[in-house]
Amino acid sequence: MTDRSGFFERRRGGFERAESLCGRAAGAFAVVGGIALAVLLGVTVAEVFWRYVLNDSLLWAEDLSTMSLAVVAAAAIAYGAREGSHVCVNLIARVAGRRVTRFTDALARLLAAAAAFAAACALFVHGSCGPSCGAVTPTVSISHTPFYYALGAALAAYAALLASQLLLGLATWNGEDPNEPAD
Amino acid sequence: MDGSGIALVGFLALLALLVIRVPVGLAMLIVGVAGIAAIRPGAVVPVLAGEGFAVASRYSLTILPLFMLMGNLAVISGMSHDLYHAAHSWLGRLRGSLASASIVACAGFSALSGSSLAAALTMGRVSLPEMRRYGYDDSLATGAIAAGGTLGFLIPPSAGLVIYGIITEQSIGRLFMAGLLPGLLLTLLFLLAVGIVVRRDPGKAPRAVRTPVPWRDRLVATARATWILGIVVVTIGGIYAGVFTAVEAAAVGALLTLVAAAARRALNRGAVTEVVRATLKASGTAFLVLFGAFVFKVFLGLTGIALVAAEWVGSQGFSGAQAVLLVLVVFIVLGTFLDGFAMLVLTVPLVQPILESLGVDMIWFGVMIVITIEMGLISPPVGLNIFVVKGVAPDVPIATMFRGIVPFWLAMIVALILVALLPGLATLLPNAMFGGGG
Numbered sequence: 001m002t003d004r005s006g007f008f009e010r011r012r013g014g015f016e017r018a019e020s021l022c023g024r025a026a027g028a029f030a031v032v033g034g035i036a037l038a039v040l041l042g043v044t045v046a047e048v049f050w051r052y053v054l055n056d057s058l059l060w061a062e063d064l065s066t067m068s069l070a071v072v073a074a075a076a077i078a079y080g081a082r083e084g085s086h087v088c089v090n091l092i093a094r095v096a097g098r099r100v101t102r103f104t105d106a107l108a109r110l111l112a113a114a115a116a117f118a119a120a121c122a123l124f125v126h127g128s129c130g131p132s133c134g135a136v137t138p139t140v141s142i143s144h145t146p147f148y149y150a151l152g153a154a155l156a157a158y159a160a161l162l163a164s165q166l167l168l169g170l171a172t173w174n175g176e177d178p179n180e181p182a183d
Numbered sequence: 184m185d186g187s188g189i190a191l192v193g194f195l196a197l198l199a200l201l202v203i204r205v206p207v208g209l210a211m212l213i214v215g216v217a218g219i220a221a222i223r224p225g226a227v228v229p230v231l232a233g234e235g236f237a238v239a240s241r242y243s244l245t246i247l248p249l250f251m252l253m254g255n256l257a258v259i260s261g262m263s264h265d266l267y268h269a270a271h272s273w274l275g276r277l278r279g280s281l282a283s284a285s286i287v288a289c290a291g292f293s294a295l296s297g298s299s300l301a302a303a304l305t306m307g308r309v310s311l312p313e314m315r316r317y318g319y320d321d322s323l324a325t326g327a328i329a330a331g332g333t334l335g336f337l338i339p340p341s342a343g344l345v346i347y348g349i350i351t352e353q354s355i356g357r358l359f360m361a362g363l364l365p366g367l368l369l370t371l372l373f374l375l376a377v378g379i380v381v382r383r384d385p386g387k388a389p390r391a392v393r394t395p396v397p398w399r400d401r402l403v404a405t406a407r408a409t410w411i412l413g414i415v416v417v418t419i420g421g422i423y424a425g426v427f428t429a430v431e432a433a434a435v436g437a438l439l440t441l442v443a444a445a446a447r448r449a450l451n452r453g454a455v456t457e458v459v460r461a462t463l464k465a466s467g468t469a470f471l472v473l474f475g476a477f478v479f480k481v482f483l484g485l486t487g488i489a490l491v492a493a494e495w496v497g498s499q500g501f502s503g504a505q506a507v508l509l510v511l512v513v514f515i516v517l518g519t520f521l522d523g524f525a526m527l528v529l530t531v532p533l534v535q536p537i538l539e540s541l542g543v544d545m546i547w548f549g550v551m552i553v554i555t556i557e558m559g560l561i562s563p564p565v566g567l568n569i570f571v572v573k574g575v576a577p578d579v580p581i582a583t584m585f586r587g588i589v590p591f592w593l594a595m596i597v598a599l600i601l602v603a604l605l606p607g608l609a610t611l612l613p614n615a616m617f618g619g620g621g
Contacts, residue, residue, distance in 0.1 A: 030459065030463055037463075040249065041249060041438065041441075044430065044431065044433075044434035047431070048431045048434060052426070065242060066245075069239065069241075070240040075467075076248070076463040076464070076467030076470055078467075079460070080463065080466075080468055080471065083460075083464050085468045086207075086208060087207050089202070089204065089520065089521060089565075090204060090565070091202065091565070092203065104204065105203075105204060107203055108204050111209075112206060116209060118231065122227070122235070123235055125228060126228055126232030126236075127236070147236070148236055151239050155235075181204050
């Protein structure tokens with residue numbers, strides 16, 4: 001592994017920049033997510049106000065709420081990835097040291113990145129059909145396509161972050177992993 | 184290989200992925216996709232995309248980010264301090280009053296935040312320095328906060344009950360109501376546990392207040408906590424009275440907490456950014472786990488394992504009570520090393536058909552399972568709340584903390600037994616509000 005780890009070690013700076021770039025993308029998701037959260041709150045409160053105070057209903061409110069929620073969910077998944085908030089079971093670190101976890105972490109990140117990437121691809125492929133497949137909200141026919149894409153982009157960003165962490169883990173093969181999962 | 188065999192391989196693969204630290208949501212996604220590909224390859228893309236989008240755009244899940252927003256706004260607005268001081272003004276003369284006030288304040292804060300970690304962290308910051316100032320034993324002080332924090336998983340709006348409701352397709356409003364009385368019961372049992380610990384060893388909790396707190400001071404402290412009490416009454420009371428659905432209560436609660444935070448001049452750019460970040464982080468955890476869980480659930484459905492297991496349980500002549508007891512024991516064991524969300528999403532899809540076939544009330548079972556998960560939050564070796572409190576009190580050894588939670592853990596066992604023997608504790612309010620028993 002020495003030659004190979006040397007190959008990765010020499011490129012550590014590039015991997016760190018890649019990880020930082022993914023982190024910035026997740027930060028952009030957080031901004032969008034914050035706006036969507038405000039919309040979600042505003043629309044739901046407006047719906048309550050219209051129903052109970054004005055005795056009327058906002059037909060578009062539930063459609064807009066669910067699509068805002070999709071954006072919040074997408075942003076939350078991407079931002080949560082950067083902040084390390086996606087839960088994992090951290091038992092192995094209690095029974096094995098870095099000598100073992102560097103192998104298992106590399107495998108885990110590879111599999112996790114592949115899964116996130118596959119999910120992103122599925123969302124882009126399936127979501128592209130849009131209104132012609134009836135993929136619209138029930139009341140005001142908002143197309144699902146951009147929201148499938150938002151979720152797909154979030155998972156793609158997560159996959160990219162995991163890939164950069166995989167490479168960074170290989171680059172620090174003989175030292176401390178900067179992305180060691182927390183307890 | 185038949186469906187049951189594929190399911191078994193799937194479970195083993197899932198276990199292996201969890202051991203090597205693949206995030207829980209993605210681990211379930213990997214196994215779910217691989218399993219679906221093995222059984223019905225053409226279904227992979229539609230299931231993967233369809234379930235992901237369905238989870239992200241499910242109207243009932245609007246509750247999660249909105250209640251999390253409400254809890255995070257309550258944290259930055261400093262309302263937790265007021266709640267703690269109000270509780271202490273009433274309990275001040277009792278021995279162990281600071282520990283008891285922490286538990287009562289945790290219960291009150293839980294009714295805003297729905298998160299056990301947020302409750303433990305917030306109350307830990309507020310009450311731990313006080314308890315240490317008065318010479319409380321570290322084990323009692325940290326144990327009370329870690330255990331009090333778990334109430335956030337049971338007292339509505341509980342994130343645990345929301346996730347359970349989504350997975351089992353039970354009414355979230357009904358589950359919230361079901362969690363209320365057991366939540367209050369558990370609060371009382373925790374107070375009793377403090378009382379017993381202090382009676383056995385008074386040195387663990389020196390008296391913090393020697394003279395009674397004047398009524399005027401008590402009323403002033405309670406008045407300061409009116410914001411938080413008012414919001415709880417409007418949201419939870421609104422659901423109970425049938426004025427709001429759970430989603431509407433979440434939105435109204437978040438709005439009121441936002442107004443309260445603004446009125447208390449707690450809203451600035453930094454605080455708002457922190458609130459949004461914390462809300463997104465917590466929501467992201469839940470959404471990814473749910474995404475994986477729903478893909479995994481489709482895989483389990485295709486294998487037919489739940490049906491086979493239900494038939495096997497039926498052929499063995501197990502009663503509903505025996506099956507529930509078995510599931511709870513397994514959950515207590517799993518809780519020692521698995522995250523609460525992970526436990527819910529991994530196991531409930533499998534046990535639900537079995538328990539339903541035995542006539543178990545899934546609302547009552549939801550409360551039982553959430554109490555069991557709460558036990559996991561303070562059980563060694565990975566009790567999450569313990570590690571949260573450790574973050575607030577880094578100089579207290581973990582072993583001391585785990586020693587301190589023993590009386591509270593036993594209180595949870597008592598709560599489980601009481602809810603098992605008196606199911607009405609969980610079903611009375613939802614039945615009174617929604618009618619019927621289903």
